[in-house]
Amino acid sequence: MGSFALIATGAALAAVDAVVPGLVDEQVASRLMAKDATLWGHDAETEASVRLGWIDLFEGSRALLPEIAGLRADLRAEGVDRVVLCGMGGSSLAPEVITKEAGVDLVVLDATDPEQVRAALDEDLQRTMIVVSSKSGSTVETDSQRRLFERAFTDAGIDAASRIVVVTDPGSPLEEASRKAGYRRVFTANPEVGGRYSALTAFGLVPSGLAGADIETLLDDAEDSAEFLGDDAEDNVGLQLGAVLGGTTPLRDKIVFADAGSGLPGFADWAEQLIAESTGKLGTGLLPVVSSIDAPEVHAVAPDVLPVLLAPLDGDAADGVSDSGTPDATRVLVRGSLGSQLFVWEYAVAVAGRILGINPFDQPDVEAAKKAARGLLDDRPESAPPAFVDGVVEVRGDPDLLGSATTVGEALQALLGRLPDHGYLSVQAYLDRHGQSELEQVRAPLANVTGRPVTFGWGPRFLHSTGQYHKGGSPVGVFLQLTAASGEDVAIPDQPFGFGELIAAQAAGDAQVLAEHGRPVLRLHLTDRDAGVAQVRAAVDALVGAGENG
Known part of the structure; x- marks a missing residue:
């Protein structure tokens, strides 16, 4: 069952107390879950109106599960059990954390360094398939990696098309080219979901499921969390997290992540993109910093720093929050299953965008x-x-x-x-x-x-x-x-x-x-x-x- 808990102290708790009542009065929770594109102001309305598909994606995402499972079984029957993901940003960061948490192997090739590319290519091609993941297909890194593997498969006497699976937006140039090339499978994702909000769409699920992760439970946990995020109530943890991120006074705009044994390796890297791309614009925003539990930023907290500790799901939620020696030290501790964490953080960053006066769905730079x-x-x-x-x-x-x-x-x-x-x-x-x-x-x-x-x-x-x-x-x-x-x-x-x-x-x-x-x-x-x-x-x-x- 999905779960998410948050404990805030110091300036973070003050932000919750000061900001959440206003969010409740403005019915931000119910409006967000109803896909109200006016939440971020007039200038953002056009973009927001076509970027809220992540709110209710569960039915569409569940429809993918049997198709992914069937394809995985077919590939395994052919002796193909090594999955290489060619993707960048939102197309790679979510599958990386999903498969790490599940303890299954996925080669994430989000690189152009020749030595890293060569290492991914030099493993056993006979048991390798690639997932080419790009909303448009124009991403130069992903296109270059696809070209490389396609040629390598062919040179090795392997039917390249049978080893290439594509995830893209419907109607993209990549979809058209892939179907024409006869690639093994082409999955299309909801085009009304931006890349950094795509963890629970085909972009996150296809490579993770092909690698062997339990993506059905992931969706179950996320959907369980979504059920209470529509409540216009002061105990809504999504509103609380949004207030913590965007509502401290003065703004603590350096969000320092430290893993306190969460069991979610790589989660902070995923959250880093979500936060930075969603808020870093117009000369302001939130800078995520991926650190460690013993990092200087966590133990000598500057006035513009907000430490976020990622705690174990079944641990004592208070552990580590007030270990700085002062009971009112500013800390945020979050814990939850991976599906819950993914969805709640997407929700909270959208809320933080409203608080900051920023459109969280564009990336102008x-x-x-x-x-x-x-x-x-x-x-x-x-x-x-x-x-x-x-x-x-x-x-x-x-x-x-x-x-x-x-x-x-x-x-x-x-x-x-x-x-x-x-x-x-x-x-x-x-x-x-x-x-x-x-x-x-x-x-x-x-x-x-x-x-x-x-x-x-x-x-x-x-x-x-x-x-x-x-x-x-x-x-x-x-x-x-x-x-x-x-x-x-x-x-x-x-x-x-x-x-x-x-x-x-x-x-x-x-x-x-x-x-x-x-x-x-x-x-x-x-x-x-x-x-x-x-x-x-x-x-x-x-x-x-x-x-x-x-």
């Missing part, structure tokens, strides 16, 4: 980085020479930013010197998130040395998530971009560029757009991956040591 990357792929300009080289790291940045820096450490110090009092640092690693996973270990030390929230994103994955906030949200971020050379590129069939060129253009394009928005960007290019990662980590450790000694 996402396209800018894509356009810049396409321009670089078309024009193929020569790479700008680095400002200097330190060891195996090429350093690039605006001269005003770098100043007299001649080492990686000095360049990092220069970047951190531009960090505002209420700002954040964004670390963006355009590398193999499996092969260079140790890079994530720089996040906590950087948070320690700066005393500010630090986000860590793998590129281009984060472009479909926090990328919207970086350009459209509060202009208080500074950006550290990490790229790396590849030993050998992976060609993209029928394209004039390979994956190495693609990821380089994506990184350069995003840096260009950030700079155009006045955001400080430090770019470190590792000419040797392993040595470069070690050098960057050593430079961060040295900053921490200098701070402790200072």
Whole structure:
């Protein structure tokens, strides 16, 4: 049975007390569940009117279950039991958390790094099928991955069409092309559900179900939760969570997630996209920060930080809420089954959008980085020479930013010197998130040395998530971009560029757009991956040591 519980303390509890009664008086709960598109104001009404299909998707989603189960059985009978998901953003983040929670294998290929792509391709093709997941089919990463696997299947003597399943919107170019190509199955999703709200549609269910997750229970739990979210009552936890997110005074706009044993690995990554893309616009919004239970941001809570602890479903809901030493410390603890969590958070972010005066269903700044990357792929300009080289790291940045820096450490110090009092640092690693996973270990030390929230994103994955906030949200971020050379590129069939060129253009394009928005960007290019990662980590450790000694 679905369940969701929330405990708020400090400023979070004050937000609940101050904001929820007004939401009840305005009948926000019943209006939202009735798909009232006027909730977010006149300017948002047109968009909202075609983006509320997630509210009542359960019947349509349940209709998919026998078809998914039948296809999975057919594939297993043919010896095909390895599922690779080619998708980005909302098309990949929900299936990743659903399958992790279920303990079943799903290869999520939301990358263009040649080494990560090659690793996904080099496994046993004889037992592999791919799910190509894209609302439009025009997503360059997903299209490139499809081309690669289709050619690989054919070269291996495998009927490629029999190994390709597609999830897309009805009437999309991808649907038409896929049916013409005779792919194994084409699933169409409700077009009135945006990507980040699509966890319980075909986009979340098809790859998860094919991998073996229990998607029927997932839907049951979500629907159970939906039943009480329409109540215009002060104990409506969806309204409470929305108030916590959007109603603190002054606004605690850095939402720091820490997993306290929830059993939902990857949930914070899914919530990160939902929150950042939904609210990060018009120069404001909420910045989600995926951290850990021992993170600096959780134990030394700044006035603009809201810690959210993800607790076990069957644990003591009070555990960890007031462990900061003061009974009125600001904390939010949530617990619930995965289906409940997915639906309640979608609901709460929509409510938070109303409180913040933001349309939670558009993403006006996402396209800018894509356009810049396409321009670089078309024009193929020569790479700008680095400002200097330190060891195996090429350093690039605006001269005003770098100043007299001649080492990686000095360049990092220069970047951190531009960090505002209420700002954040964004670390963006355009590398193999499996092969260079140790890079994530720089996040906590950087948070320690700066005393500010630090986000860590793998590129281009984060472009479909926090990328919207970086350009459209509060202009208080500074950006550290990490790229790396590849030993050998992976060609993209029928394209004039390979994956190495693609990821380089994506990184350069995003840096260009950030700079155009006045955001400080430090770019470190590792000419040797392993040595470069070690050098960057050593430079961060040295900053921490200098701070402790200072």
